[in-house]
Amino acid sequence: MPRETAYSCAECGLQSAKWHGRCPGCEAWNTLVEERLQPGARGEGAGRRRAGGKAGAGGGRERRPTLAARPLQEVGAAPIERMSTGIGELDRVLGGGLVPGSLVLLGGSPGIGKSTLTNMALGHLQQAGHRTLYVSGEESAEQVRLRAERLGPGALRVPILAETDLDTVLDTIAAEAPAACVIDSVQTLNSGELSGAPGSVGQVREVAGQIMELAKARGTAVILVGHVTKEGALAGPRVLEHLVDCVLQFEGERERPYRELRALKNRFGSTNEAGLFEMRQGGLVEVLDASARFVAEATRAPGSVVLAAMEGSRPLLVEVQALVAPSELEQPRRVVSGLDRNRLALVLAILGRHGRVGPGGADVFVNVVGGVRVDEPGVDLAVALAVASASRGVPLKGTPRACFGELGLTGELRWVGHPERRLQEAAKHGLAGTIAPTGSGEGACEVATLRDALKAALPAGERAERPLTVIA
Numbered sequence: 001m002p003r004e005t006a007y008s009c010a011e012c013g014l015q016s017a018k019w020h021g022r023c024p025g026c027e028a029w030n031t032l033v034e035e036r037l038q039p040g041a042r043g044e045g046a047g048r049r050r051a052g053g054k055a056g057a058g059g060g061r062e063r064r065p066t067l068a069a070r071p072l073q074e075v076g077a078a079p080i081e082r083m084s085t086g087i088g089e090l091d092r093v094l095g096g097g098l099v100p101g102s103l104v105l106l107g108g109s110p111g112i113g114k115s116t117l118t119n120m121a122l123g124h125l126q127q128a129g130h131r132t133l134y135v136s137g138e139e140s141a142e143q144v145r146l147r148a149e150r151l152g153p154g155a156l157r158v159p160i161l162a163e164t165d166l167d168t169v170l171d172t173i174a175a176e177a178p179a180a181c182v183i184d185s186v187q188t189l190n191s192g193e194l195s196g197a198p199g200s201v202g203q204v205r206e207v208a209g210q211i212m213e214l215a216k217a218r219g220t221a222v223i224l225v226g227h228v229t230k231e232g233a234l235a236g237p238r239v240l241e242h243l244v245d246c247v248l249q250f251e252g253e254r255e256r257p258y259r260e261l262r263a264l265k266n267r268f269g270s271t272n273e274a275g276l277f278e279m280r281q282g283g284l285v286e287v288l289d290a291s292a293r294f295v296a297e298a299t300r301a302p303g304s305v306v307l308a309a310m311e312g313s314r315p316l317l318v319e320v321q322a323l324v325a326p327s328e329l330e331q332p333r334r335v336v337s338g339l340d341r342n343r344l345a346l347v348l349a350i351l352g353r354h355g356r357v358g359p360g361g362a363d364v365f366v367n368v369v370g371g372v373r374v375d376e377p378g379v380d381l382a383v384a385l386a387v388a389s390a391s392r393g394v395p396l397k398g399t400p401r402a403c404f405g406e407l408g409l410t411g412e413l414r415w416v417g418h419p420e421r422r423l424q425e426a427a428k429h430g431l432a433g434t435i436a437p438t439g440s441g442e443g444a445c446e447v448a449t450l451r452d453a454l455k456a457a458l459p460a461g462e463r464a465e466r467p468l469t470v471i472a
Contacts, residue, residue, distance in 0.1 A: 005406065007032040008201040013239040026238070034197040035202045037082065038172075080268060083179060083221065084180050086124025089277060089286045090117065092312075093248060095269015098180055098221040102268065103212050105186075106236040107248030108228040113141075113223050113259055116283050117250065118182040119147060123154030126181050131180040137164045137188030151283045164198065166191045166207055168213055177218060183211065184225040199227075199235075208243050215216045241265065255369030256409075259284065259313075273312035290315035295429045296372060298400040302388030305457075306402040307382035308422035308434060309374050315418070315425035317402065319369040320379070322386035325361040339379065340369025347383045347407060354411030355450050357388045378416040381435065382407035384450060385457050396457045402426040403435035403457070413437040419444070 006015045009032055014025035016032065021032050031409050069448060082097030091097045098104070108114045122132045138146050141162045148155035161172050173181055183189070187199040191208045208224065216221045217422050224244065225234040236251075241247050245267045250257035261275040267378045276287040287293070298306055303322040310314060327333065336344050346365055352358030366376055366383055381403050389396055404422055405413040419440035426434045427443060435453055436444040447453045 005034050005036050005189060008035050009236045009372050010201050011200060013205060018151040022074065023334060024389045033201060035200060038163040040152075042078040052280045057210060068296045069294060083125060083130060084128070084445065085118075085121040086128065087121055087284075087286065088273030088288075089261065090121060092154065093263050093266075093269075093273045093275045094246065095266055095273075096222075098217040099245070100179065100221055101216050101295050102246065103215055103244040104221070104223045104246040105226050105234070105244040106223055106248045106250060107228050108253070109228055111254050112250050112252055113277070113279055113284055114418050115144075115147065115184055115248055116151070116262075116279075117277075118184065118223055118225060119144070119155050119158070120151050120283055122158045122180060122182055123148070123152055123156075126157045127154040131177065132158050133167055133173065133176050133181045134158050134160045134180065135172075136160060136162045136182045137183070137187060143153060154335060164188050164190060166210060166287065168208060173214060173220060178220055180221045180223070181215075182225065184239075185227060186211075189451070204240055207363050208240050212243060251373060257286070258290075258371045260372060270312070276311070276316075290370075290372075291315070291425055291429055293320050295431070297369070297398060298394055300399040302393050302395050303386050303400065305382050305389065305396060306426075306431060307368075307374065307379055308402050308404045308426050308436075309421065310418050315421045317425055317429060317431070318372050318374065319400070320382045320386050321367050321369060322388060323365040323391040324362050324390040325365075327361055329363075331357070331362040333365075335363070335365045336367070337361050338371070338373045339383070339422075340368060340375070342429075343379070347380055348387065350407050350409065350411060350450060351384050351387060355388060355454055357391055357454070359387065362391075376416070377406035377414075378404040378408040378422075379454060381413065381450075385435070385453065387459060388454055392458060394459055397459055398433055401433070401457060402431040403453070405435070405437045407450055407454070413438055413447055413449060413453060 007019050008015050009025060011028045011031045012023065012026040013022060017176045019032055022029050062327055068081040079097055082093055084097045106114055122134055138159045141160050144160055145324045163169055169189060186207055187204060188196040190203055191206045194202050194206055195458045209358060211222055229235050239460055242309055246263065247265040249262045250259060251262065259277040259279060263271045263272060263273060276290050277284040278287050295306060298304060298319040305320050307318050307320050309318060334341065334344055350357065364387060384407060385396060385403060398412060404416060406416050408414050419436060422432055423443050433445045435456055436446055438448050445456055447456055
């Protein structure tokens with residue numbers, strides 16, 4: 001009797017006849033889930049299809065016409081025509097706008113603003129004369145209208161379809177022929193050809209595949225809204241990310257107003273761009289000069305330093321704060337927000353070994369103000385100076401003071417990309433004497449080592465009333 005179920009990996013999509021604790025394909029743990037096979041996927045017929053074709057009359061494979069390969073220099077490349085979403089930060093991350101026939105996957109935590117962003121984009125496209133369609137599988141049409149009422153008149157003109165059946169959605173897209181379509185979300189649609197629940201590996205793979213075929217055939221730009229796991233990764237099989245043309249991640253803290261949009265994959269643009277938004281009552285507002293806001297709010301207290309960071313191709317000044325406090329625990333805490341926790345452990349080790357300043361048994365808290373996340377190595381020096389300032393209990397000289405640079409394990413300060421643009425951004429907002437690695441350019445306070453940076457930043461001879469551990 002042929003088997004009717006198989007186990008599929010949620011990460012790579014591999015199918016196995018039996019369950020494994022560890023996927024044989026991608027070696028991920030606890031990712032195999034049981035699914036019912038499609039009626040046409042059992043037996044020898046499916047095996048022959050996977051082998052490459054149908055059997056002929058003599059038992060061999062059917063002969064198929066062969067195609068001649070051409071050199072790439074002989075292939076004509078038409079210019080890409082893009083549709084502007086009317087949101088400058090979104091267009092920047094996409095590489096200039098939506099490409100007709102492209103498939104974009106937008107992920108983010110619940111309540112972060114994914115639906116608001118897509119509603120605004122469709123509203124602007126509708127006002128610009130493009131046909132649009134909003135497919136909602138999670139909310140009713142009435143709920144979507146309530147949100148659209150605060151986003152402007154353009155959002156109210158967008159046609160909506162509240163449906164979860166894949167065939168109905170595909171038929172509607174084919175009939176309406178929109179230039180741009182949003183499906184919120186891809187995990188809620190289900191195909192009648194599969195028996196799995198919506199959101200399962202097989203369903204998500206089938207739904208995304210059929211939507212991609214229709215989008216490419218009709219030239220419709222489709223934005224798929226996706227769920228995320230508790231770890232922050234996009235939910236569903238990894239093959240979904242390989243299938244789409246662009247993967248966007250919408251990040252931020254729900255308690256903070258700022259949101260950050262990053263491109264994890266982009267076949268039509270750069271993945272180094274990032275967009276910054278602020279959530280307000282009327283929807284998401286682009287933050288065009290975030291540096292001015294962060295510098296104006298920067299404190300002049302001990303433990304505060306301004307980081308001259310790079311978000312994609314543009315500079316951004318953000319405040320990094322540190323607090324070093326006595327711990328009541330045997331294992332002192334190392335708490336970070338907006339940074340990699342392992343990066344903090346590395347900086348503390350370098351600071352103790354080469355800077356002669358160590359937190360000892362104290363708790364260390366480091367925060368990037370505003371809910372912004374920084375993932376570049378240039379943050380090392382800012383974290384080190386903030387912790388050293390908090391440990392000694394004295395503010396940096398000339399606060400607010402800007403800095404950037406990567407710390408090496410031997411205590412040297414290493415060069416990071418685009419130093420001239422970082423220095424220009426700091427000077428634009430009145431921050432002089434930016435501490436930077438050697439060779440950064442004119443206007444920087446250049447230092448070669450971490451110890452030199454501490455001498456340049458911290459006042460000599462001053463200590464906190466109750467100093468923490470200082471390694472001699």
